[in-house]
Amino acid sequence: MTRMMILGRWARYALLAGIGVLAAVLIATTVVGRPVPASAPEPVDTAAAVEPAAAVTPTPTAAPLPADPDRRFLALDGGGVLWRGTAGSCADGIPPKLERTADAVAWRTATPADAAQLLALTPGDGRDQARVVIALDDGFCTVAEEVTASDGQSWEAPVDVTFAAEAPDGDLLAATEEGYVARRDEECDGVAFSSDSWTACDTSLDPADPIAIDQADGRLYVWSGDVLKAVDITAG
Numbered sequence: 001m002t003r004m005m006i007l008g009r010w011a012r013y014a015l016l017a018g019i020g021v022l023a024a025v026l027i028a029t030t031v032v033g034r035p036v037p038a039s040a041p042e043p044v045d046t047a048a049a050v051e052p053a054a055a056v057t058p059t060p061t062a063a064p065l066p067a068d069p070d071r072r073f074l075a076l077d078g079g080g081v082l083w084r085g086t087a088g089s090c091a092d093g094i095p096p097k098l099e100r101t102a103d104a105v106a107w108r109t110a111t112p113a114d115a116a117q118l119l120a121l122t123p124g125d126g127r128d129q130a131r132v133v134i135a136l137d138d139g140f141c142t143v144a145e146e147v148t149a150s151d152g153q154s155w156e157a158p159v160d161v162t163f164a165a166e167a168p169d170g171d172l173l174a175a176t177e178e179g180y181v182a183r184r185d186e187e188c189d190g191v192a193f194s195s196d197s198w199t200a201c202d203t204s205l206d207p208a209d210p211i212a213i214d215q216a217d218g219r220l221y222v223w224s225g226d227v228l229k230a231v232d233i234t235a236g
Contacts (some may be wrong), residue, residue, distance in 0.1 A: 069094040072212035074223045079127020084223055090116035090141040110152020176215045198233050
């Protein structure tokens with residue numbers, strides 16, 4: 001009797017173990033074979049991800065500048081100091097030159113340190129004052145204006161900017177803001193000068209030479225070739 005009870009107990013243990021194994025197999029089969037929901041996100045292949053394109057910075061280009069390295073400039077400031085300059089060429093690497101004098105004999109260099117070309121020169125109101133338009137020595141010939149009140153030994157950006165750098169063309173050789181011009185003229189075997197009420201012909205000057213003029217104190221100042229002179233314009 002006791003032996004039969006022991007055998008029955010082991011039979012029940014074996015039956016329960018078999019049921020447990022069967023249940024585990026059924027659960028595993030259900031999990032592995034379950035379909036992926038339609039809303040599940042697609043796997044991302046990080047290796048194939050496209051990196052954003054690097055930003056491209058445009059390279060500045062040189063502005064078109066007057067191509068006349070021998071062009072001249074002349075200005076008499078409000079204190080009686082005379083300024084003269086030659087343009088040079090930023091594109092061709094020809095440096096500009098700006099000078100000043102108080103007696104028309106001794107000239108002192110006053111070229112801005114950052115200038116690669118001189119485009120315009122106008123006088124200031126007082127002694128040792130001048131204003132220039134230049135192409136900067138920055139690799140791009142950037143156009144800028146600078147002023148000086150210290151005889152050209154230091155320059156800085158002005159408060160207002162005008163960029164008055166127009167180049168004369170055709171028969172017009174040079175002009176002043178007051179309306180005085182130097183020009184070629186078939187009736188003048190040299191350089192003709194004029195304004196609204198005054199004309200003159202200077203046969204000692206060659207219109208083929210670079211020339212610059214400025215008007216102040218009843219005189220027209222002329223720089224042409226090796227000649228620097230002041231012409232009386234008060235006679236009319």
